[in-house]
Amino acid sequence: MDWTRILTVSISMVLTGALIGWFMRAAARPPEVEGEAIQLRYPKSMRVFMTIAGSLFAAASVGIFIAVALGEGGDKLFRISWICVPLFGAMGFGTLFELRVNLLADGEGIRGQTAFRGFREVRWDELVIVYYSGGLNTFKLVDRTGACLRMSRYLVGHELIVELMRQQLPKRVVGKAIDNYRNAVKAGF
Secondary structure (H helix, E strand, O other), X not given: OOHHHHHHHHHHHHHHHHHHHHHHHHHOOOOEEEOOEEEEXXXXXXXXXXXXXXXXXXXXXXXXXHHHHOOOOHHHHHHHHHHHHHHHHHHHHHHHHHOOOEXXXXXXXXXXXXXXXXXXXXXXXXEEEEEEEOOOOXXXXXXXXXXXXXXXXXXXXXXXXXHHHHHHOOHHHHOOHHHHHHHXXXXXX
16 A cells, blocks of 8 residues: 555645634634624635635646646646646636625625625525535525525624524524534534
8 A cells, every 4th residue: 555645645634624623713703793783704814815725726727728838748738737727717716706705694684795696685584495505514595586695604703693593583494404504513514
């Protein structure tokens, strides 16, 4: 068995676990409050990391594209570039778009700038269903018109919104979303 591969995978797993733990601790900080509204944003440390990572992914995409355009690396790099350029580009710009997320929640509902869909607003009294995705660590709130707003578990203040939903929304709307969220938190995800 190749011990270098085992060591590399082990180190990657430990670093990834530490990074996710760091993000979770950062998201557990007290949120900013504006009057009666709770501001939901990614923690500053996470925004800095996202800026660096997004920029590196975008730069890697451009670098590979330039290398292929200049004829460097031969056929192998050309074939790899068909996967890497779009993948790194999407990851880079997707990460940078996430920085735009800035939501406000109050007794009326939750509204604000989302990463990809622009301004969204859902009122608590118009919600018909709430989902929680453990894989994406997000809540999906859907209102009567079918409009939805996604709220990441990594946003500072999300725990207060979960409690607000638990108190204000009927069980038929919340369903198992909060239970699924609490189970994911207990499991360390």
